[in-house]
Amino acid sequence: MHRHRNPSRxxxxxxxxxxxxxxxVVFRTGAVVDAAPAGWPPSExxxxxxxxxxxxxxxxxxxxxxxxxxxxxxxGCHDDQKKGYTTTMHGRRDHPRSPAAKQGCESCHxxxxxxxxxxxxxxxxxxxxxxxxxxxxxxxxxxxxxxxxALWDGxxxxxxxxxxxxxxxxxxxxxxxxxxxxxxxxxxxxxxxxDKIAKLDxxxxxxxxxGKMECSTCHNPHGSTxxxxxxxxxxxxxxxxxxxADKRGPYLWEHAPTRDGCTTCHDPHxxxxxxxxxxxxxxxxxxxxxxxxxxxxxxxxxxxATSARVYARSCVTCHSAIHGSNHPSGQRFLR
Numbered sequence: 001m002h003r004h005r006n007p008s009r010x011x012x013x014x015x016x017x018x019x020x021x022x023x024x025v026v027f028r029t030g031a032v033v034d035a036a037p038a039g040w041p042p043s044e045x046x047x048x049x050x051x052x053x054x055x056x057x058x059x060x061x062x063x064x065x066x067x068x069x070x071x072x073x074x075x076g077c078h079d080d081q082k083k084g085y086t087t088t089m090h091g092r093r094d095h096p097r098s099p100a101a102k103q104g105c106e107s108c109h110x111x112x113x114x115x116x117x118x119x120x121x122x123x124x125x126x127x128x129x130x131x132x133x134x135x136x137x138x139x140x141x142x143x144x145x146x147x148x149x150a151l152w153d154g155x156x157x158x159x160x161x162x163x164x165x166x167x168x169x170x171x172x173x174x175x176x177x178x179x180x181x182x183x184x185x186x187x188x189x190x191x192x193x194x195d196k197i198a199k200l201d202x203x204x205x206x207x208x209x210x211g212k213m214e215c216s217t218c219h220n221p222h223g224s225t226x227x228x229x230x231x232x233x234x235x236x237x238x239x240x241x242x243x244x245a246d247k248r249g250p251y252l253w254e255h256a257p258t259r260d261g262c263t264t265c266h267d268p269h270x271x272x273x274x275x276x277x278x279x280x281x282x283x284x285x286x287x288x289x290x291x292x293x294x295x296x297x298x299x300x301x302x303x304x305a306t307s308a309r310v311y312a313r314s315c316v317t318c319h320s321a322i323h324g325s326n327h328p329s330g331q332r333f334l335r
Contacts, residue, residue: 066111066124071104074112077119078105081171088179090170097143108139108170133163140164148222155223167221189215199270206270218268236261240268251324253331257288258323281314289315 075082085091085105093100099107106112108126115125128136141152144164152158157166167188173179175188182188186208190197200209207213215221218239219229226234232242240262241248249258257264265284266276273280279287316322319333327335 066114068103068106069112069116071100071106073116074105074109081105084169084171084173088170088173128163128165133158133161133166136163136165148220151220151223151225153223156229157221158223185214185216189221196269199267202270202272204271204273204276206276209270236263247323249324251326252328253325253333255322255324255333281316285315 086100089095090098091100092098095101099105108128110126112125114121118124126135126139128139137152137158140163141149145152167181168179169181170179172181174181174183175185178185180188182191186197186200200206208215208217216231218231220231221229224230226239227236230236230239232239237258247258247262262268263278265278267278268276271277277284321327321330321333321335325331325333325335329335
């Protein structure tokens, strides 16, 4: 015999399960509310989110009501800073935009009367190494906001919380130009970009290592409208062809990698291969050209004795116009 299910019993069972589920939710919610810290309403979200929404502490600012005391008063205690300050553009009183032509030290650090009264009070003077990076940069940008520095706001370095005093020093600089904290520009860049600087010592020809170029020859550390803070153009190819004009297109027959960018085949920061290639040919070419017209197994015993591709310049021994060709018969980049 077949048993028939009672619809009312099934409905009652579903209703009981629903009530149990609601009770469990209410119980767990009550437990959370009971465990919540005092002064925290449940409607405002969990403590982690509430903490994120809490406004940050105000930036360190010179105290209100402070007045200017004059540069001589500052130098009464900070005489060591005068040595580096007076020999630079900042110390030229004949230059109308220099700090020395205005309020001297207080042009950058703010009014110093509160600091003179009690130097131990935090925020009594603008100390560039102790304030948030954004605030330190804003003080410098009151003067240095044009030309190379015009695109600092929102740049890669600004977004990573670097500031002007991360690289430069007004009072204790080591370089001959740009008032850098280190003796050379390369050393300054190496404090962060160690992987790029390490490539300069590879065996390939490298103009930066020879002193013919600097990092800032290609990059603008203060910001740029292009990728990688490049100084020229909107792409890597435009920057490279600003010097290597003979490689500039457009060509009648274009080689696809040149359209994608020079760094597809070259490493601009240094290489141990000829012509700063990222790897030796023919392996470089065979990353794309596999089993096309030529055998890809060039190191095979039957081919190595006769294949000219393992000697000299490999593929470019024949395909010499590898960056592109304007010859009517240049589709194979032979000329």
